[in-house]
Amino acid sequence: MLKYRFVIWTVLITAVSLLARTTEIQYLSGTGNDNTVNWNFMVTGGQNSNKWTKISVPSCWELQGFGNYNYGRQLPHADEQGKYRYAFMVPQNWYSKKIELVFEGSMTDTEVWINGMSAGPVHRGAFYRFSYDITRLVRAGEENMLEVTVSKKSSNESVNLAERVADFWIFGGIFRPVYLRALPWEHVDRVAIDAQADGSFAVDVFLENIELAKQVECQIKTTDGQNVGSPFSTQINKNDTHVRLTTQIENPQLWTAETPDLYVAEIRLKAADVMHLTTQKFGFRTVEVRKGDGIYVNNVKVHLKGVNRHSFWPESGRTLSKSLSIEDVNLIKDMNMNAVRMSHYPPDAHFLDVCDSLGLFVLDELTGWQAAYDTETGKRLVKELVTRDVNHPCILFWDNGNEGGFNYELVPEFSKWDPQKRNVLHPWETASGINTSHYQDFEMFRKMLDDGSDLLMPTEIWHGLYDGGHGAGLQDYWDMAYDKKYNAGAFSWVFADEGVVRTDKNNIIDNAGNQAPDGILGPHHEKEASFFAIKEIYSPVYIVEKVLDSGFNGAIPVENRYYYTNLDQCSFSAWLGTFPGPFDDAEGLASRVDVQIAPVSCAPGEKSQLLLEMPDTFSGYDVLYVNAKANTGRDIYTWSFPLQKSRKYVAPIVDIKGGKIQADTSGNNLVVKAANMEYVFETRRGKLRSVKKDGNTISLNNGPRLAAGGDRPATVHYGDEDGTYVIESNFHSGNFIHLKWTVYASGWLKLDYQYRLYGYHDFMGVSFDYPEEMVQGMKWLGMGPYRVWKNRTAGVMLNVWQNDYNDTTPGESWDYPEFKGYYDAFHWVVIDTKEGPITVMTDQDDLYLRMLTPNLGKDARTATAPFPGGDISFLHGISPIGTKFRDAVNTGPHGVPFEANGDYTGTLYFYFGEN
Helix, strand or coil: CHHHHHHHHHHHHHHHHHHHHECEEEECCCCECCECEEEEEEECCCECCCCCEEEEECCCHHHHCCECCEECCCCCCCCCEEEEEEEEEECHHHCCCEEEEEECCEECEEEEEECCEECCCCEECCCCCEEEECCCCCCECCEEEEEEEEECCCCCHHHHHHHHCCCCEECCEECCCEEEEEECCCEEEEEEEEECCCCEEEEEEEEECCCCCCEEEEEEEECCCCEEEEEEEEECCCCCCEEEEEEECCCCCEECCCCECCEEEEEEEECCCEEEEEEEEECECCEEEECCCEEEECCEEECEEEEEECCCECCCECCCCHHHHHHHHHHHHHCCCCEEEECCCCCCHHHHHHHHHHHCEEEEEEEEECCCCCHHHHHHHHHHHHHHHCCCCCEEEEEEEECCCCCHHHHHHHHHHCCCCCEEECCCCEECCEECCCCCCHHHHHHHHHHCCCEECCCCECCCCCCCCCCCCHHHHHHHHCCCCCECEEEECCCECCCEEECCCCCEEECCCCCCCCCCECCCCCECHHHHHHHHHCCCEEECCCCCCCCCCCEEEEEECCCCCCHHHCEEEEEEEECCCCCCCCCCCCEEEEEEECCCCCCCCCEEEEEEECCCCHHHCCEEEEEEECCCCCEEEEEEEECCCCHHHHCCCCCCCCCCEEEECCCCEEEEEECCEEEEEECCCCCEEEEEECCEEECCEEEEEECCCCECCEEEEEEEECCEEEEEEEECCECEEEEEEEECCCCCEEEEEEEEEEEEECCEEEEEECCHHHEEEEEEEEEEEEEEECCECCCCEEEEEEEECCCCCCCCCCCCCCCCEEEEEEEEEEEEECCCCEEEEECCCCCEEEECCCCCCCCCCCCCCCCCCCCEEEEEECCCCCCCCCCHHHCCHHHCCEEEEEEEEEEEEEEECCC
């Protein structure tokens, strides 16, 4: 028993000794919006002002019901102060340690007292980690009082201009964690690592209070604790403040966005024994900008497929959590993007940790929205930015502000603190050989790629106001740019709507009008259609052909658009399916059979084929699906290939049998009765005026009329024809050529139409009227479930979908998929109405369905698209949509209206009621 007690005491003593030699952290606040601590608080203006109460820390005080909300450019600018008090204990065993008080972020000017004594100078600048040495201000083993005054408005005007007169929400408060950091008196203050793809490793170690320590030693380890190589060290002398250690690692696993392999550097400050031990994660990787050639990571040319990201959540503003960082990075990678730009300030440290571990290339940004910090302030904040973030392998570039918010005197400061000497960009202009121009039109981007001498990587492109931008125009841009010599990638604006919960307005979500609803995602990460469009367009598994030809034998051409990953690292699956019919009480597939895919090896940048072992009966199925997954299990994309023509779905369903047909031609209208249906047609043009079923009105009427073009009176013929009743109109002039209604004895109604158009048109086809208030939803077969635009048809899949009615208002509600709009590859639809179901089918393969007219948002600028008259349309052509800053026509070839060039025909079948 004594032996075992000795072992236990030895382990405990070793653990305590090790703890004494490591950096200890004690949080005074919580760690994020999912973990907070209440402090005493008073705000000097706005909501709940001038009274002491409690507030959650970290937080933005507006979201806690205090002060005034302010979108950056809105006047007047809020200028209240927040006063905080918090009592805390310092462990007794910290009496011999250096104690630092660390703020991860506080908006904007922060003044700190400990036990009534100033902790140091006021910190100015909201988004940066700063700290105070409070060793001599605190009492170990006793209660201490922390007091903080945070001024929303800075006393430094350049800070206000750079951070607060901006195109984003500006908040107040201690919005990131606050903690104590206790270090041995002789200690390693920080490290800066330069680990290159050839295995060369250097670490700058910054020291404090060196008296007895004689050596700094480093051991590189894997993340699971295995030593890599031998330890290496250097001798130090009293009062040394900096040493550099170097070594060479043979064949390290390299960090990329596809292969986020990390290591750990264990740094030991030693005398006879270890005095301080600290660790730092890092990755081996090399970043080069080869002028006129490309961005190379580990000697491989890459395109940055990226998005801009605000640090934001509706209920907590800029106060986030690691779980939200993980969610954001996963969503970005789920779109097959490989890069993210920090806009327009450094993110939470845990976001960069997640980018390191899951794999995203990062542009890290000094704040400066169209205005820059003064040089003295900027130098201090660049140091705080770089020294915090320097060891993250995910960071490829530093951004020195945004859109003219550049202080060029700060450029050398980044390299001063960065041993990797990363390039510095000026988003919006050319720097470091990279043109980052924002929001040019398609042809200007083409010209820059064809005639320029600099790499092109717009750091903001296709501004995604409401449903405009992002996926709209991206296919044209990426197809045009992908193989261009100077293409280095692009960053969409922006990841998610910046909609904030207004505690002063009954908790509505406020997007500041049209200033903040620019996201691919809604404020709570609701997925817009562009999410899936981008996912397909940026897929590293690139399927060349979207339609199988008549001689399909199981081979599907594929291109590997990864940069580091062979397709043999991906997993592929395929399956055949049949669809339920419009009168079946089902959506999705009626049946499914799996298809084997042979293993495929295809190196990055190469082309090959997916070889499917198709059964002999495959031509009897309706659809073929092919799915690809990354080696991590992450879904890449699922492609759908139609195997049937529309007429396959019509033939078994349309019932031409029935009883007697009655027609009344005595008035100005033609009334035709069949089964329990009554149809009324006008005799001047032959258009449908009204529908009744069992004597009850069904409000579909006033059609077909042309979505584009006009018509004139026609010669109308009508009468019995082979057990049906036919109304046929031949037009003398105008764009309609021919209409033919066929009423079947069963009550089915068939429409054949022909029209002639030339020139450019926003849409082409025919429309009917139907009151929106009667519509409750629809089940349909086509490419869905999301609506499309002419310049955004990617991201949808062939299936039977159920879409419930909604009246989504862009920027104000986020019920996706939106119900109203254009739908691709329409085969049939059952419209659920208060008057009963209306079924419409077609035996053609080139029609779009238009369902009602969507609200495109308040003050949508050019992020709009025209819609034809009427409510329900069947179209050969649909309109594109613009972006916030560009008309649709300037987003690429698919942004140009359809060019009509002759005669167009259509056939529709209508049925009213249940099967």
